[in-house]
Amino acid sequence: MSRTSDFLSALGYTKENKFDGLEIRILGGNKPPLLLWPPDGGKMGQQVKKANEAGQDVYFGVCRRWGNVGDAAHLLETMCLWQDLDGKNWDKEDPIRGKQLILDALKIRLPEYLQPSIIIDSGHGVHLYFLLVEPWPLADQKDRVRFTAHL
Numbered sequence: 001m002s003r004t005s006d007f008l009s010a011l012g013y014t015k016e017n018k019f020d021g022l023e024i025r026i027l028g029g030n031k032p033p034l035l036l037w038p039p040d041g042g043k044m045g046q047q048v049k050k051a052n053e054a055g056q057d058v059y060f061g062v063c064r065r066w067g068n069v070g071d072a073a074h075l076l077e078t079m080c081l082w083q084d085l086d087g088k089n090w091d092k093e094d095p096i097r098g099k100q101l102i103l104d105a106l107k108i109r110l111p112e113y114l115q116p117s118i119i120i121d122s123g124h125g126v127h128l129y130f131l132l133v134e135p136w137p138l139a140d141q142k143d144r145v146r147f148t149a150h151l
Contacts, residue, residue, distance in 0.1 A: 003083035004045075007030070007118065007120075008022070010079065010117070010131055011059055011078075011079045012064050012078075012135060013064065014113050016134055019038040021061075021064035021066060021076055022037070022038050022060065023036075023037060023061035023065055023070050024036040024037075024044060024058065024059070024060050024061075025070075026047065026048070026051040026056055026057070026059075027056060027058075027059065028051070028055065028056030028057055029055040029056065029061040034051075035062070036048075038073070053126055054131040054143070055136050062078060062080065062129075063075045063076065063078040063138055064076040064078070064079075072144060075138035075139065075144065076137075076139055077135040077136060077138055077139070078135065078147070079130070079131060079135055079136075080117070080118075080130055080131075081150075082127060082128060082129050083116075084098075084122070084128075085126050085127075087101075087102065087124050088124065089118070089125075090102055091130040095124050095125070095142075098125070099124070099126060102111070102125065102126055103119070103126065105126075105135065106119075116128040117130055
């Protein structure tokens with residue numbers, strides 16, 4: 001299994017469920033965002049790789065969705081809490097150094113049991129993922145309000 005497959009599987013996206021509910025957005029250039037929803041016959045991975053190599057921004061929906069719609073009303077569940085930290089917010093002159101400051105601060109300030117389960121290098125910062133033991137339902141407004149109250 002690849003690191004990408006392991007990561008997506010940890011977030012509830014698997015080959016068994018055909019990566020159902022995974023939203024990918026490719027941004028960049030003068031074009032409107034390209035929205036991809038699996039399954040798409042394997043083309044999605046190629047499109048994402050090509051866009052990333054071209055310097056385009058590639059985003060994905062952390063929460064599984066239903067109905068191939070990217071709004072909050074179509075959230076299904078989440079397997080994690082997450083945080084996106086930009087290096088430029090830690091060092092305006094040198095965002096790469098800022099990224100290292102973030103990683104150092106995590107090691108120093110957070111006890112081991114609060115460390116992120118997964119850390120992804122986003123280029124100019126880091127994405128932190130704190131995996132949950134079981135999925136947190138987000139299908140209705142009450143679930144979403146309860147979830148955001150814990151953030």
